[in-house]
Amino acid sequence: MLAEKYAAQIEKILAKYPDKRSAVMPLLYISQEEYGHITDEGIVEVAAIIGEDPTAVKSVAGFYTMYSKQPKGTYWLQVCTDLPCALKGADQFYADLKDYLEITDDGGTSPDGLFTVEHVMCLAACDKAPMLQCNFHYVENLDMEKMKAHLAEWRAEAAGSKTPKKKA
Amino acid sequence: MTTNGLNIIYRERDVKNIHELKVYTKHGGYEGLKKALGMKPAEVIDVVKASNLRGRGGAGFPTGLKWSFIPQSEPVKYVVVNADESETGTFKDRQIMENNPHQLIEGALIAAWAIQATAVYIYLRGEFWDVAHALDKHIEEAEKAGFAGENIAGSGWSCKVYTHLGAGAYICGEETALLESLEGKLGQPRVRPPFPAQKGGGLYAEPTVVNNVETLANVPWIIVNGADEYKKIGTDKSSGTKVFCLSGHVNKPGNYELPFGITFRELIFEHGGGVTNGKKVKAILPSGGSGPIIEATDEVLDTPLSYEGLSKFGSILGSASVIIMDEDTDIAWVASRVTKFFKHESCGKCTPCREGTYWLDKVLDRVMAGEAEQRDVDLISNVAHNMQGTTLCAFGDFAANPAISTIKNFPDDFKKHLKA
Ligand SMILES: Cc1cc2nc3c(=O)[nH]c(=O)nc-3n(C[C@H](O)[C@H](O)[C@H](O)COP(=O)(O)O)c2cc1C
Ligand code: SF4
Ligand code: FES
Numbered sequence: 123m124l125a126e127k128y129a130a131q132i133e134k135i136l137a138k139y140p141d142k143r144s145a146v147m148p149l150l151y152i153s154q155e156e157y158g159h160i161t162d163e164g165i166v167e168v169a170a171i172i173g174e175d176p177t178a179v180k181s182v183a184g185f186y187t188m189y190s191k192q193p194k195g196t197y198w199l200q201v202c203t204d205l206p207c208a209l210k211g212a213d214q215f216y217a218d219l220k221d222y223l224e225i226t227d228d229g230g231t232s233p234d235g236l237f238t239v240e241h242v243m244c245l246a247a248c249d250k251a252p253m254l255q256c257n258f259h260y261v262e263n264l265d266m267e268k269m270k271a272h273l274a275e276w277r278a279e280a281a282g283s284k285t286p287k288k289k290a
Numbered sequence: 291m292t293t294n295g296l297n298i299i300y301r302e303r304d305v306k307n308i309h310e311l312k313v314y315t316k317h318g319g320y321e322g323l324k325k326a327l328g329m330k331p332a333e334v335i336d337v338v339k340a341s342n343l344r345g346r347g348g349a350g351f352p353t354g355l356k357w358s359f360i361p362q363s364e365p366v367k368y369v370v371v372n373a374d375e376s377e378t379g380t381f382k383d384r385q386i387m388e389n390n391p392h393q394l395i396e397g398a399l400i401a402a403w404a405i406q407a408t409a410v411y412i413y414l415r416g417e418f419w420d421v422a423h424a425l426d427k428h429i430e431e432a433e434k435a436g437f438a439g440e441n442i443a444g445s446g447w448s449c450k451v452y453t454h455l456g457a458g459a460y461i462c463g464e465e466t467a468l469l470e471s472l473e474g475k476l477g478q479p480r481v482r483p484p485f486p487a488q489k490g491g492g493l494y495a496e497p498t499v500v501n502n503v504e505t506l507a508n509v510p511w512i513i514v515n516g517a518d519e520y521k522k523i524g525t526d527k528s529s530g531t532k533v534f535c536l537s538g539h540v541n542k543p544g545n546y547e548l549p550f551g552i553t554f555r556e557l558i559f560e561h562g563g564g565v566t567n568g569k570k571v572k573a574i575l576p577s578g579g580s581g582p583i584i585e586a587t588d589e590v591l592d593t594p595l596s597y598e599g600l601s602k603f604g605s606i607l608g609s610a611s612v613i614i615m616d617e618d619t620d621i622a623w624v625a626s627r628v629t630k631f632f633k634h635e636s637c638g639k640c641t642p643c644r645e646g647t648y649w650l651d652k653v654l655d656r657v658m659a660g661e662a663e664q665r666d667v668d669l670i671s672n673v674a675h676n677m678q679g680t681t682l683c684a685f686g687d688f689a690a691n692p693a694i695s696t697i698k699n700f701p702d703d704f705k706k707h708l709k710a
Binding site: 138140141143144145146147148150151172174181182185186187188189204205206208209210243244245246247248249250251255258259260 | 631
C-alpha cells in the first residue's frame with residue numbers, strides 16, 4: 123500500500139498544495155516507482171489519497187507521456203530525435219542503438235528485458251546531441267562507443283544486487 | 291556593436307560555484323530581495339516597468355505591466371514560474387536552474403513581494419527530475435538562511451517556494467495549460483478571459499503571475515542596479531541581455547547570453563564557431579520549432595536581433611532558440627520533422643489543431659515518400675492557413691508556421707520530392 127509505505131513522502135507532498143488534487147502527478151510518480159508502471163491498483167490508491175474518482179486519476183495518467191501504461195525494461199531509454207538533435211546525427215544513433223540491442227520497433231524492449239528504447243521530442247539538451255534520458259536522467263554527448271560503455275555499466279548494475287538508478 | 295561578456299543570468303561564468311548559497315550571497319546574492327523588501331510593492335513594479343524587461347518565455351510581454359494587472363485587494367495571489375522548457379531547440383532555463391538557481395529563487399520572490407503573493411510554484415517539465423530535486427535542496431537552504439519561507443530577511447513577510455514536476459506534455463508550457471496541470475488536471479489550455487492575472491483565471495482561480503525562468507532571473511539585477519542601467523544594455527525596445535540557445539549545424543552549440551542587438555552573423559561565427567564542416571548556412575529557425583523559418587541571406591545575418599527586428603522577415607525572436615541549418619539541409623524534411631512534433635503534442639482540445647496537425651503530418655509524409663504532387667503541397671499550405679487564428683491557444687499558430695514558412699521560403703526543396 124502506497125499510503126503506508128510512503129506515508130512521510132506523501133504527507134510532504136500534500137502539504138505543498140491548498141488543494142489535494144494537485145498532488146495527483148507526484149503521487150502517480152510514486153505509484154509508478156512502486157509498481158513499475160501505472161497499474162489499476164496504483165490508480166485506485168492515488169485516487170483514495172486525494173479523494174478523487176479513479177477515472178479522473180486515470181485520465182491524468184493517460185494524458186502525460188512520462189507515466190508508463192505498460193511495463194518497461196529496467197532501463198527506459200528515451201532518445202531525442204527532434205530537429206536539432208536530428209541535425210547532429212540522432213536518427214542514425216537511434217537506429218544503431220536499437221540494432222545493437224536487437225530491438226525492432228520504437229518503444230520495444232531488448233530480448234533480455236533490460237532496455238526499452240523509444241524516440242522522443244526535444245529534451246532541452248540540443249547542444250549535447252546525440253543524447254538520451256535513462257530513467258529520466260540525462261546522458262549526453264553520445265556516440266555508439268560511449269553508449270556501449272554505458273550499456274555495459276547498466277548491465278553489470280542490473281546483474282549485481284545493486285538496485286538500478288531509481289526513477290523517484 | 292560590442293558583444294561584451296556581461297553575464298546577468300549565467301553568472302557561473304564569472305563566479306565559480308555560484309549555485310552554492312554561501313558563494314551566491316558572498317557575491318551580492320539576495321541583495322536585490324533585501325532591497326525590494328525595503329521598497330513598497332508598487333515601487334518594485336514601477337522599477338521593473340521602467341526597466342523595459344520583457345518576458346523571455348516567447349511572447350515578450352512587458353513584465354512590470356503584467357505584474358501591475360494583479361488586483362491588490364485579493365488576499366490570495368500566486369507567482370508561478372514557467373520552467374516547462376519544452377520548445378524544440380530551447381535549453382536555457384535548465385542551465386539557469388542548474389548553475390545559478392538562487393537567482394531564480396530570488397527573482398521569483400521579488401515578483402512575489404511585488405504582487406504580495408502567498409506562494410511561489412515552480413513548474414518544471416517532468417524530464418527535469420534531477421533539476422527539480424537539486425532545486426528543492428537550494429530552496430531548503432534559502433529557507434534556512436531566512437531568504438525564503440517564514441519572515442523573509444526579518445521583514446515579517448512570508449512566502450513559501452515549491453517545485454512541481456510535469457510529466458511529459460509540451461502544451462503545459464502554455465500558461466493556462468500549465469495552471470490546469472498544476473491543479474492536477476489534464477494540461478489543456480483554458481478559455482480566456484478570465485486571464486491568469488484576474489480573479490477566477492489564475493491558479494486555484496486566484497490572481498496569478500506566470501513568468502518564465504529567464505525573465506525572473508533578470509529581476510534581482512534590475513532591482514540592485516536600477517532600471518536605467520538595465521536599459522543601457524540592448525536596443526531601444528528590447529532591453530537587457532538575452533540567452534540565445536544555439537543548436538543545429540554549428541561548431542559550438544550552446545547558450546550564449548548576449549545583449550539584444552547582436553546579429554546572427556556574430557552569434558553563429560564569433561560565438562558559435564561557425565557552421566560545421568565549413569559549410570554555408572542556408573536557413574535559420576530563430577524561435578525553435580514554433581516560429582517561421584527564414585532564409586539566411588546577408589540581410590538576415592546582419593540584422594540586429596531584438597523582439598522587433600525579425601518582423602520584416604516574417605519571423606519572430608520568441609524564446610531565441612536559434613536552430614542553424616547548413617546548405618545541404620532538405621527543408622521539406624525539416625518541415626516534416628517539426629510537424630511531427632506538433633502532431634504529437636497537440637492537446638486535442640480544438641478541432642482545427644487536432645485535425646490540422648494530423649493532416650499536415652500525413653501529407654508531409656507523402657511528400658517525403660515521393661508520392662506527392664504540387665496540389666498536395668498547396669493542400670499543406672491551405673490546411674496550415676486554416677489553422678491560424680482559429681484555435682484556443684497559440685499552439686495552433688505555432689504548428690502551422692513550419693509548414694507555411696518552409697513552403698513559402700524554400701519551394702524548390704519541396705519540388706524535388708514531387709512525382710514527375
Ligand atoms: C504552446 C505554447 C508553449 C509554451 N511553452 C512555454 C515554455 O515552455 N516556457 C515558457 O516560459 N513559456 C512558454 N510559453 C509561453 C507562456 O504561455 C507564457 O507566455 C510565458 O510563460 C509568460 O512568461 P514571460 O512573460 O516571462 O515570458 C508557451 C506558449 C505556448 C502557446
Ligand atoms: S490549439 Fe491545439 S494545443 Fe492549443 S488548445 Fe487547441 S488543440 Fe490544444
Ligand atoms: S532536439 Fe534533442 S534535446 Fe532538443
